[in-house]
Every structure is written in structure tokens, then in C-alpha cells.
Amino acid sequence: MANLTLAVDDDLLHRARVRAAEEGTSVNAVVRELLTAYSAADRVDAARRRLVALSVSSAAGSGGRPITGASPDPGWNT
Known part of the structure; x- marks a missing residue:
């Protein structure tokens, strides 16, 4: 697996880490x-x-006859 280096605002990274932790994941996984x-x-x-x-x-x-059923993708017919 390749490594990737990103430059992001410190506050943005902090908020992303907090949210990822709340969701039980990591910024890397997101x-x-x-x-x-x-x-x-x-x-x-x-x-x-x-x-x-x-x-x-x-x-x-x-x-x-009408075709019934819902698509899981709300934008399916766009």
C-alpha cells in the first residue's frame, strides 16, 4: 500500500480526528x-x-402498470 502526504489546516485535521474517533475509525480510513x-x-x-x-x-x-420500488441511490435517474 502506498503512503500519501497531505497538507491540511491544523484545525481541519483536529476536527477530522475528533469526528473519526467519535465514529470509531481513523482519518486514514476516512x-x-x-x-x-x-x-x-x-x-x-x-x-x-x-x-x-x-x-x-x-x-x-x-x-x-406502474413500476414500483425505490432505488437505494436517490440520484439514480439524474
Whole structure:
């Protein structure tokens, strides 16, 4: 695993450490999680676009019945 050095405001780091401790984690784990999500966002968006394009081009339908169910991602249709 690679090491990363960041320059951040002292107060920002202090607040991040306090919050991470309250959540039972570390600033390192939080940054790792954020970088993972950040680097995967383009793949998720591309997959979403492919799924929407597939659904638009599909001959399948609901027979006029409403499609129900909630997506875990509130921005799924944006």
C-alpha cells in the first residue's frame, strides 16, 4: 500500500480526528474510503448511462402498470 502526504489546516485535521474517533475509525480510513468512492464514481456513472440506454432501447415494458420500488441511490435517474 502506498503512503500519501497531505497538507491540511491544523484545525481541519483536529476536527477530522475528533469526528473519526467519535465514529470509531481513523482519518486514514476516512480518506481511503473517500478516495475509493471518488475513483469509482466515473465507472458508476458510466454503468448508469449504459443501463438507462438499454432500458430506453428495450422492447420490454410494464404493460401499462406502474413500476414500483425505490432505488437505494436517490440520484439514480439524474
